[in-house]
Amino acid sequence: MGSVAVDRSSPKEDEPGTGREVARSASVIGIAVLASRVLGLVREQVFAAFFGAGYVFDAFVTAFRIPNLLRDLFAEGALSAAFVKVFSQTLERDGRRRASELASRLVLVLLLLVGAIVLAGILFAPWIVKAIAPGFEPDQQQLAVDLARLMLPFLLLVSLAAVAMGVLNSSDRFFVPALAGAFFNLGSLLVGLAAAYLFEPEYITEAAQAAWSGRPIPEDLHRAASAIFGMALGVLAGGALQVLMQTPSLWRSGFRFRPDLPDLKLKDPGLREIFRLMGPAVIGTAAVQINVFVNNNFASRLEHGAVSWLNYSFRFMQFPIGVFGVAIATATLPAIARAMARHDEVDFKRTLVSSLRLALFLTVPSAVGLIALRRPIVALIYERGSFHAGDTVQTAGALAFFAGGLVGYALIKILAPAFYAVDDSKTPARISLLSILFNLGLCALLVGPFGHRGLALSTALVATLNALFLFLLLRSRVGALGERELLSALARILLASAVLWPACRLGLHLLQDVLPGTGAGPRSVHVFGSILLGGGAFLLAAKLLRLKELDRLAALLRRRPRS
Numbered sequence: 379m380g381s382v383a384v385d386r387s388s389p390k391e392d393e394p395g396t397g398r399e400v401a402r403s404a405s406v407i408g409i410a411v412l413a414s415r416v417l418g419l420v421r422e423q424v425f426a427a428f429f430g431a432g433y434v435f436d437a438f439v440t441a442f443r444i445p446n447l448l449r450d451l452f453a454e455g456a457l458s459a460a461f462v463k464v465f466s467q468t469l470e471r472d473g474r475r476r477a478s479e480l481a482s483r484l485v486l487v488l489l490l491l492v493g494a495i496v497l498a499g500i501l502f503a504p505w506i507v508k509a510i511a512p513g514f515e516p517d518q519q520q521l522a523v524d525l526a527r528l529m530l531p532f533l534l535l536v537s538l539a540a541v542a543m544g545v546l547n548s549s550d551r552f553f554v555p556a557l558a559g560a561f562f563n564l565g566s567l568l569v570g571l572a573a574a575y576l577f578e579p580e581y582i583t584e585a586a587q588a589a590w591s592g593r594p595i596p597e598d599l600h601r602a603a604s605a606i607f608g609m610a611l612g613v614l615a616g617g618a619l620q621v622l623m624q625t626p627s628l629w630r631s632g633f634r635f636r637p638d639l640p641d642l643k644l645k646d647p648g649l650r651e652i653f654r655l656m657g658p659a660v661i662g663t664a665a666v667q668i669n670v671f672v673n674n675n676f677a678s679r680l681e682h683g684a685v686s687w688l689n690y691s692f693r694f695m696q697f698p699i700g701v702f703g704v705a706i707a708t709a710t711l712p713a714i715a716r717a718m719a720r721h722d723e724v725d726f727k728r729t730l731v732s733s734l735r736l737a738l739f740l741t742v743p744s745a746v747g748l749i750a751l752r753r754p755i756v757a758l759i760y761e762r763g764s765f766h767a768g769d770t771v772q773t774a775g776a777l778a779f780f781a782g783g784l785v786g787y788a789l790i791k792i793l794a795p796a797f798y799a800v801d802d803s804k805t806p807a808r809i810s811l812l813s814i815l816f817n818l819g820l821c822a823l824l825v826g827p828f829g830h831r832g833l834a835l836s837t838a839l840v841a842t843l844n845a846l847f848l849f850l851l852l853r854s855r856v857g858a859l860g861e862r863e864l865l866s867a868l869a870r871i872l873l874a875s876a877v878l879w880p881a882c883r884l885g886l887h888l889l890q891d892v893l894p895g896t897g898a899g900p901r902s903v904h905v906f907g908s909i910l911l912g913g914g915a916f917l918l919a920a921k922l923l924r925l926k927e928l929d930r931l932a933a934l935l936r937r938r939p940r941s
Contacts, residue, residue: 410552414559415697421567422693423759425609427589428574428582430764431686431773434602437518438609439689440511440674441525444499445533445613447671460655461544463798464648466715469548478633480648481545485538487649492537499530510671513679521603528610535617542624545633548712554627561623562616570612578605589763597764655803668810669817669840673833676821683769684830690760690769691776691834698744699787706733707791714799723856730796731860734849735867737788739927742868743916745784746875750882751908752777758901776834783838789845796852805851813844867925874919882912 429435461484469477499506507514507522514522543555575582581601588595670692677684710733717726748755752774761770794806817840824832853859885908893900920928 410554410556411559412697413557414563417560417563417567418696419693419759421563422690424567424571426690426760426765426769427763428585429602429606430597430766431683431690431769432597433518433599433682434521434606435689436511436678436682436685437514437522437603438525438606439685440507440514440678441522441610442529442613443510443671443674444503444506444526445530445536447668460652460798460803461541462548462712463655463715463795464651465544466548466712467719468648470716470719474632477545477548480646481541481633483646483649484652485541488537488541489534492534496530496534499533500527503527503530510674511678511685512675525607525610528607529613532613532617535614535621539617539620539624542621542628546624546627546631549631549633551627551631554624558620558624561619564616565619566609566612566616568612569615570609572608573611574605574608577608578602581605585763595764602764655798668814669837672814672817672821673837676825676833677830680825680830683772687769687772687776687830688833690773691756691780694748694755694777695780695784695787698741698748698784699791702737702740702744702788706737706788707795710792710795714796718799718801726799727856727859730792731864733792734789734859734864736927737792738785738864738868738871739920739925741785741788742871743875743878743913745781746878747882747909747912748781748784749778750879750912751886751905752781754886754901754905754908757896758898758905762898772830775831779828779831779834779838781838782835783841786838786841786843786845790841790848793845793848793852797848797855800852800856802855805855806848809844809847809851812847813840816840816843867927870920870923870925874916874923874925877919878912878916881915882908885911 425435425438429438465477465480468480503523503526504519507519507526511519511522539558543558546552546555571582578601581598582605585595670688673688674685677688710729713729714726717723717729753770756774756777757767757770760773761767797803797806817836820836820839821833824836826832828835849859853861886904889904889907893903895901917928
């Protein structure tokens with residue numbers, strides 16, 4: 379980037395400018411991601427009702443870990459962060475035509491490179507599954523291998539979707555790419571259920587009737603194992619839909635993808651910069667996924683259902699991480715990348731601090747609410763069909779520990795890409811390597827006394843430490859990052875969240891007394907009534923404590939989303 383003088387002054391987060399624009403963009407992304415997360419939760423509800431938590435779904439979760447881990451490493455994590463940074467700067471300096479050429483060449487490279495990775499994954503699937511789940515029985519391992527081989531091409535589809543997302547985000551078009559996840563969940567759910575019905579019509583019919591009536595379904599491993607291959611086909615359909623639904627917006631934005639083999643220039647400086655950043659970024663952006671990979675290894679040695687309980691509980695984390703952390707990070711990265719392309723460190727820091735404050739304001743009360751209402755939330759969403767009351771207890775126990783790391787998860791999404799914007803992809807990689815090693819030690823230490831809950835606790839602790847180290851090292855690189863403002867805001871947010879906890883618990887007990895019952899209706903009233911009461915108490919406390927994020931959020935929905 380060249381040598382530039384760094385302004386060491388602390389940014390004033392109240393100043394108008396890019397920080398406010400990022401907040402508006404983040405709200406647009408948040409709405410789209412919320413739709414995606416709702417559909418994702420519906421998809422998990424279907425899995426819980428039809429397959430429960432145990433032998434078959436443990437194998438599916440493990441099989442999907444392989445393309446999902448690679449997705450975070452090569453597609454939505456490292457590739458997205460590196461590409462947005464380089465593409466945004468190319469667009470700023472060299473114009474739309476040169477940026478479009480760069481994107482086209484990257485598409486062709488991905489078709490060749492990721493295609494080779496998919497083929498290698500299919501070939502070595504038995505060894506990969508054994509490394510992820512050494513505690514599985516032989517038949518269960520083979521089921522996971524077959525499912526993994528079927529789902530691995532999803533990686534190629536999601537890599538192409540990540541490039542399309544990067545192009546649109548760099549053009550300040552956030553809504554459609556953020557909505558791509560919703561189309562994945564919709565496609566995978568509809569196609570998956572249709573295919574599962576074709577494979578095992580009687581099983582799917584019986585499971586649907588059991589889920590609707592609220593009664594449990596008898597366990598039938600053979601038919602369940604056959605039906606779940608339909609859900610694996612749904613994963614591929616959802617990945618294809620992610621690519622297709624972004625194509626019209628790409629066309630309207632003026633970009634044309636013309637990957638031509640003779641035109642492929644591996645010496646293209648933009649391509650070389652993307653892959654240079656991706657090298658360490660492969661580790662730097664994937665700490666959480668790698669730690670989940672490690673957790674799967676330990677959980678496979680525990681009782682049947684442990685892998686599923688961790689997966690179901692972490693799904694609740696995807697709501698605030700996606701709606702808040704990912705949304706804010708997605709809107710922040712193009713803005714700070716352009717600021718550094720202009721050598722404007724003041725705007726860079728002001729934007730970043732504003733994003734961190736907004737993330738704290740949204741994720742701290744979310745974590746408190748999840749812990750306070752963990753059991754009724756899990757029961758409402760999952761407890762029907764093949765998912766029993768015992769599964770609710772085990773899933774809620776893991777959720778309580780996962781939620782403790784929610785703030786760390788969200789801040790990592792913002793802080794790690796900030797290093798790429800200042801042309802430093804090695805620091806997040808080093809921190810993530812240390813966090814992975816730390817997680818290994820904590821898992822070994824905590825799994826004995828706490829079982830699968832200890833694995834969730836380890837992941838939460840590691841995410842929190844990861845975020846703290848990233849912040850401190852970024853501060854040492856660029857100077858003050860408004861620490862006083864951040865600490866002051868955090869203290870007031872914690873005070874407001876302390877009011878949220880008793881409000882949620884009080885609301886829950888009152889509503890359970892007024893409307894007893896364990897059906898979907900009473901449980902919905904218990905959960906949503908408690909959330910409304912707790913959320914209202916938090917917002918009132920935040921207003922009294924003069925948290926400025928309230929005023930910002932009040933103005934966000936006035937802006938019309940750009941597609």
